[in-house]
Amino acid sequence: MNARGTFRHALLAGILFSAAPGLAAEPSVSTTAIEARINHLERELAELKALVKSSAATSEKPVTSTPLTVSSASGAKVQLYGFARLDGAYDSGKINPGNTAMWVRPENLNNNDGEWNMTAGATRIGINLSGPDTKDIKLSGNIEMDFFGGGTENNQNPRLRHGWLKAYWPASDFSILAGQTWDVNSSLIPFVDDPALMWSGGNIGSRHPQFRLTKGFSAGEKGHVELTAAAARTIGEANTLADTWNTDPGKDAAIPAIQGRIAWSGPVLVADQPATVALSGHYAEEEWDTDKTGTHQTLDSWSCSVELSMPVSRKLTLAGEYFTGTNLDDYFGGIGQGVNTATVREIRSCGGWGAVRYTPSPSVTINMGGGIDDPRDSDLAAGGRKVNGTIFANIINKITPDLILGIQLSEWRTGYLNSGTAEALRAQSSLTYKF
Missing domain, CATH: 2.40.160.10 (Porin)
Structure with a gap:
């Protein structure tokens, strides 16, 4: 059975299950009517997908990526950045x-x-750290390196540029x-x-x-x-x-x-x-x-x-x-x-x-x-x-x-x-x- 057939049968089973009380009360509802409803829903879904693709292609405001940010076990936010x-x-x-x-x-x-x-030694990679903050203290940090640390021209070594932590008390600057x-x-x-x-x-x-x-x-x-x-x-x-x-x-x-x-x-x-x-x-x-x-x-x-x-x-x-x-x-x-x-x-x-x-x-x-x-x-x-x-x-x-x-x-x-x-x-x- 292909994926389309599997989807259709699963959707049919869901509709039958959710409609079971109604079907018991209205025995005149046929399987053919349910199939027609499924076809109608699938056509609407296809139209919505086409509309979304068309909007993305013609939009004046391009979709921009956001920095990759994750949270560590301590609750600190870790943001990756850099450049080649x-x-x-x-x-x-x-x-x-x-x-x-x-x-x-x-x-x-x-x-x-x-x-x-x-x-390519100036290529850089870094991590910005922030939090977890308290009522009085904001925590931040940075770890950054490039590749001017020696080695050969096509096998350059990493070099630490920055590696620091900072505690800031906003109330007293x-x-x-x-x-x-x-x-x-x-x-x-x-x-x-x-x-x-x-x-x-x-x-x-x-x-x-x-x-x-x-x-x-x-x-x-x-x-x-x-x-x-x-x-x-x-x-x-x-x-x-x-x-x-x-x-x-x-x-x-x-x-x-x-x-x-x-x-x-x-x-x-x-x-x-x-x-x-x-x-x-x-x-x-x-x-x-x-x-x-x-x-x-x-x-x-x-x-x-x-x-x-x-x-x-x-x-x-x-x-x-x-x-x-x-x-x-x-x-x-x-x-x-x-x-x-x-x-x-x-x-x-x-x-x-x-x-x-x-x-x-x-x-x-x-x-x-x-x-x-x-x-x-x-x-x-x-x-x-x-x-x-x-x-x-x-x-x-x-x-x-x-x-x-x-x-x-x-x-x-x-x-x-x-x-x-x-x-x-x-x-x-x-x-x-x-x-």
């Missing part, structure tokens, strides 16, 4: 490290030798965060399409394990002030001055880095798009052992940054940062140079970035800007990178809300102590599928 992404770039000279851009290699190692890079996430200091992100985010080219700040406290205050009718302090992990260069154990001088210092930020946010030029002005910084120490008997030098690491994000109109935003500090390689400052190991002294550096974002339509964003990182020449070892700058322009096009094309052009110039300046142009593109 491919980056490709042509460089007119050798740009370090290649898949991303940070500085140009010395001219004697470059020789205007072009390169082509392609990677106070929160505690514990785990790994973005640093408190220099928290703005440039408007670039390169996953390296202009590190070593004017932007500092990274991600570190930390314990963070944040307190918010109202400032006027629509303004908000936020104070943040954190104790974070310090990660230093491998120290081989005393032995071959590659001791981490950040860990050897036996104290955490202290990060802090004060920020004001509120409407200035655009009523529903707040501007933000912030002052931030950090202080840390590194203990550099110079022999096997425990003789050491304690070197400082510190930064001070000014941050600005200013919507000029609903479609135009200006943003930028300025920084100054010492021993900033752990925060991608000093063009990746923190300590001159020949003299065991800190390398001082300053710089910053500025950018403008224009959004002509909800699906298109145009960005341009530049940055510079300028270590102090007298602090550098022979052949050190003494200045690094870049300018960029890009366009980000949402082909659909979930399919995004990025195209970026940038120029990089890196000066070397007593070795001239190396230059390279970079043309790159990205294709991203969000989920």
Whole structure:
């Protein structure tokens, strides 16, 4: 018996069963009449199915997917998100490290030798956690990774980007965060399409394990002030001055880095798009052992940054940062140079970035800007990178809300102590599928 026949007989049996009292009272109702009723119902069902399909095909509002959300045994909501992404770039000279851009290699190692890079390492997967909340506390968390953790180009290793939990008390606008996430200091992100985010080219700040406290205050009718302090992990260069154990001088210092930020946010030029002005910084120490008997030098690491994000109109935003500090390689400052190991002294550096974002339509964003990182020449070892700058322009096009094309052009110039300046142009593109 086919499926249609099975359905018809089951429906017939159900109708007979439900109609049994009536049939007993009305023996004149025939099986033929019941069959006719079934045929009528089936025709109506087919018409309804056709109508639904037609409505879905002609609807002006497309059906959009919602994030996959499930509940855990504890009652917490778990939301999966991420994207698959491919980056490709042509460089007119050798740009370090290649898949991303940070500085140009010395001219004697470059020789205007072009390169082509392609990677899927920026592909990202994450989980947002929320709840269960109490009357006073809201719980949240995040676990996120990409694939820039090493390995080979077609067998890349996962890398933890974020892994944190947060408890928030809404009544007092106070929160505690514990785990790994973005640093408190220099928290703005440039408007670039390169996953390296202009590190070593004017932007500092990274991600570190930390314990963070944040307190918010109202400032006027629509303004908000936020104070943040954190104790974070310090990660230093491998120290081989005393032995071959590659001791981490950040860990050897036996104290955490202290990060802090004060920020004001509120409407200035655009009523529903707040501007933000912030002052931030950090202080840390590194203990550099110079022999096997425990003789050491304690070197400082510190930064001070000014941050600005200013919507000029609903479609135009200006943003930028300025920084100054010492021993900033752990925060991608000093063009990746923190300590001159020949003299065991800190390398001082300053710089910053500025950018403008224009959004002509909800699906298109145009960005341009530049940055510079300028270590102090007298602090550098022979052949050190003494200045690094870049300018960029890009366009980000949402082909659909979930399919995004990025195209970026940038120029990089890196000066070397007593070795001239190396230059390279970079043309790159990205294709991203969000989920």
